[in-house]
Amino acid sequence: MGRTLFEKIWDKHVVESFDDGNDLIYIDRIFLHERTGSIALQNLHDRNIAVRNPKQVFATIDHIVDTIPGRDDETLMPSGKEFIKSLRSSAIRENINFFDLNTPEQGIGHVVSPEQGIALPGLTYICPDSHTCSLGALGTLAWGVGSSECEIALATNTLIKKKPKSIKVNVNGNVNDQVSAKDIVLYLISNYGANGADGSAVEFGGNVIDQMGIEARLTLCNMSVEFGAMTGIIQPDEKVFEYLRGKKYAPTLDQIQEAEKYWRKLKSDKDAEYSEIIDIDCDQVGTFVTWGTSPEHAIDLNEKIPSLNEIDDETKKDSAKKALEYMGLNEGETLMGKKIDAAFIGSCTNSRLSDLRIAASILKDKKVSNGVKAICVPGSSKVKKDAENEGLDEIFISAGFEWRESGCSMCFYAGGESFGLSERVISSTNRNFENRQGKSTRTHLASPATVAASAIKGTIAFPKDLKEDL
Amino acid sequence: MKPINSITGIAAPLLRNNVDTDAIIPSREIKKISKLGLADGLFAEWRYSSVQNRIPDQNFILNKDPFQKSVILLTGENFGCGSSREHAVWALQEWGIKAIIGKSFGSIFYNNCIRNGLLAITLEEKIISGLIKNVEENPSDNHIFIDLIKCSIQCCDKEIFFDIHEKDRSLLIEGLDEIEKVLIYKNNIDSFEADHKKIRPWL
Numbered sequence: 001m002g003r004t005l006f007e008k009i010w011d012k013h014v015v016e017s018f019d020d021g022n023d024l025i026y027i028d029r030i031f032l033h034e035r036t037g038s039i040a041l042q043n044l045h046d047r048n049i050a051v052r053n054p055k056q057v058f059a060t061i062d063h064i065v066d067t068i069p070g071r072d073d074e075t076l077m078p079s080g081k082e083f084i085k086s087l088r089s090s091a092i093r094e095n096i097n098f099f100d101l102n103t104p105e106q107g108i109g110h111v112v113s114p115e116q117g118i119a120l121p122g123l124t125y126i127c128p129d130s131h132t133c134s135l136g137a138l139g140t141l142a143w144g145v146g147s148s149e150c151e152i153a154l155a156t157n158t159l160i161k162k163k164p165k166s167i168k169v170n171v172n173g174n175v176n177d178q179v180s181a182k183d184i185v186l187y188l189i190s191n192y193g194a195n196g197a198d199g200s201a202v203e204f205g206g207n208v209i210d211q212m213g214i215e216a217r218l219t220l221c222n223m224s225v226e227f228g229a230m231t232g233i234i235q236p237d238e239k240v241f242e243y244l245r246g247k248k249y250a251p252t253l254d255q256i257q258e259a260e261k262y263w264r265k266l267k268s269d270k271d272a273e274y275s276e277i278i279d280i281d282c283d284q285v286g287t288f289v290t291w292g293t294s295p296e297h298a299i300d301l302n303e304k305i306p307s308l309n310e311i312d313d314e315t316k317k318d319s320a321k322k323a324l325e326y327m328g329l330n331e332g333e334t335l336m337g338k339k340i341d342a343a344f345i346g347s348c349t350n351s352r353l354s355d356l357r358i359a360a361s362i363l364k365d366k367k368v369s370n371g372v373k374a375i376c377v378p379g380s381s382k383v384k385k386d387a388e389n390e391g392l393d394e395i396f397i398s399a400g401f402e403w404r405e406s407g408c409s410m411c412f413y414a415g416g417e418s419f420g421l422s423e424r425v426i427s428s429t430n431r432n433f434e435n436r437q438g439k440s441t442r443t444h445l446a447s448p449a450t451v452a453a454s455a456i457k458g459t460i461a462f463p464k465d466l467k468e469d470l
Numbered sequence: 471m472k473p474i475n476s477i478t479g480i481a482a483p484l485l486r487n488n489v490d491t492d493a494i495i496p497s498r499e500i501k502k503i504s505k506l507g508l509a510d511g512l513f514a515e516w517r518y519s520s521v522q523n524r525i526p527d528q529n530f531i532l533n534k535d536p537f538q539k540s541v542i543l544l545t546g547e548n549f550g551c552g553s554s555r556e557h558a559v560w561a562l563q564e565w566g567i568k569a570i571i572g573k574s575f576g577s578i579f580y581n582n583c584i585r586n587g588l589l590a591i592t593l594e595e596k597i598i599s600g601l602i603k604n605v606e607e608n609p610s611d612n613h614i615f616i617d618l619i620k621c622s623i624q625c626c627d628k629e630i631f632f633d634i635h636e637k638d639r640s641l642l643i644e645g646l647d648e649i650e651k652v653l654i655y656k657n658n659i660d661s662f663e664a665d666h667k668k669i670r671p672w673l
Binding site: 013015016018020021022028037038042047049056058077078079082084086120123128129130139145146147148149151155156157158159160162163194195198225228230250251255256258263296302314315318319322327333356399403412413414415418431433434435436439449 | 477484486487488490492493496497498500501502503504505515521524547548550552553554555556559569574576577578580581582585595599619635636637649651652653655656659662663666671672673
């Protein structure tokens with residue numbers, strides 16, 4: 001029987017198989033940030049256990065650090081500086097690769113890792129962060145863990161784990177300029193549920209994925225966890241190999257041919273078995289925006305918020321009712337035209353150069369609507385610099401956006417900066433949970449294009465309307 | 471980690487789907503680099519009518535008598551989804567929760583539970599609804615008894631059996647430290663690593 005790409009990478013990393021169905025899996029790369037990495041390194045140190053392979057461990061500062069220009073270790077979040085200082089001193093002590101504040105490599109871990117060539121096809125990769133699954137876009141077997149599992153991996157370079165099932169998601173059809181990876185993944189989650197994958201590994205394929213750029217693939221895989229998946233993965237292709245060439249931590253010139261030869265073999269067999277196959281017709285995917293407090297609460301902007309009596313399951317109905325109350329919305333109403341207070345472009349989901357380019361193409365020569373607070377936080381210091389070299393910062397700033405330093409920023413409210421009480425925010429982030437972006441803040445997840453268009457209109461808007469109307 | 475054979479006590483119904491780890495412990499309640507001091511922030515946005523002044527919201531289940539003494543949570547689908555923060559598990563444990571019975575769990579959260587000795591049991595929704603009915607009839611007396619040796623749940627003279635992966639069950643029962651468990655295979659890891667890096671030198 002054939003094997004999936006996921007299974008092939010898994011099998012290559014099995015150190016030991018146990019009778020109870022678990023495997024001892026070798027971990028090639030470990031990535032840390034100040035929020036959860038600091039405690040993992042601290043706990044190990046307290047137990048007098050050293051990091052096994054420091055050169056295979058990387059750390060950045062992204063979660064708590066401020067993004068206001070001129071920032072330093074001091075944070076708006078009370079006690080935030082302790083996390084930054086702790087990670088820094090642990091990183092120096094353990095001699096791991098560390099991207100400190102004010103270094104050119106600093107940024108959101110899941111943005112930094114591909115752009116520095118740290119995540120590579122066929123590697124196993126963990127980080128104590130749920131969005132580690134983003135890196136499946138490069139054909140990396142990457143998944144999020146807790147701090148305790150991370151400690152085990154730091155100490156032993158292995159984890160005991162049972163191989164999950166694999167699900168295939170085929171995305172085919174016509175690629176439409178108006179439909180982004182974010183729209184596709186919100187469509188998937190809204191149709192199959194926030195636990196649709198139930199811990200499986202999700203392999204994305206199909207002609208739409210083949211045509212997608214690396215950054216769009218990163219967005220798609222990023223939200224695999226919002227679909228309940230252990231990880232998302234995409235077969236690495238020539239685009240990936242080209243993308244990785246010359247990157248700092250990617251294979252060196254004398255290794256690259258051999259590495260690419262190996263990477264080209266990383267494919268699912270034709271007769272590989274999946275526990276489920278989901279087919280998405282891209283022609284059916286429109287502009288998606290969330291209306292509730294779970295990523296599964298998403299609709300096409302042409303549609304109306306579902307009526308509660310359309311929902312059969314009582315618990316789901318109750319959750320939808322609570323979500324509508326929280327969001328200040330009514331069943332059956334449309335999202336389009338809903339007044340917004342703020343617009344946010346950033347996060348590990350949508351803050352890469354291509355995201356900023358598309359937003360800038362909509363913002364060019366336009367102004368953010370009066371009263372809308374608009375913020376753009378590039379995903380890494382490199383993204384910020386590259387965007388500035390193209391003049392994108394000027395477009396954002398002259399439209400009325402704040403232009404920030406890189407970091408996770410207001411994707412979540414850690415006690416520092418947040419959006420205001422009950423403010424309605426259109427956001428290129430990944431989670432619309434209650435109180436995630438601020439006390440009672442009402443988050444609508446959307447693509448960067450939809451966020452930019454909505455910022456200009458002052459209401460939730462289609463990117464295409466705006467291009468035609470204004 | 472303390473070995474667990476059984477858990478018994480008051481069970482609180484929290485029948486919501488997709489209870490995320492931001493709701494269990496909001497990011498701003500994680501103030502120190504520590505596994506301790508988190509119980510106060512557990513479910514902060516739901517538990518307090520004023521988070522700032524820590525005024526309990528009497529409508530929230532864990533503030534109602536006798537559920538302030540709950541040791542078990544009964545919940546819906548995808549409990550613990552979202553952020554990987556292990557603080558969600560630490561906060562639940564410090565508050566007093568020892569087991570969670572739900573329709574399904576976020577996979578990182580589930581692993582975090584097992585690593586910390588918090589028992590997470592998956593059951594069908596209708597069985598959970600039945601348990602909730604029993605508990606609601608008389609929460610003070612209708613305790614839930616979980617037997618991890620037999621893999622059964624007893625409540626009101628009924629016994630329900632559950633499945634749990636053997637590795638997870640033995641970790642909980644033995645209370646073993648996993649680093650020590652893995653290091654038994656140190657020689658195997660060393661030789662695997664040497665071969666692995668020889669074949670793929672770019673690692």
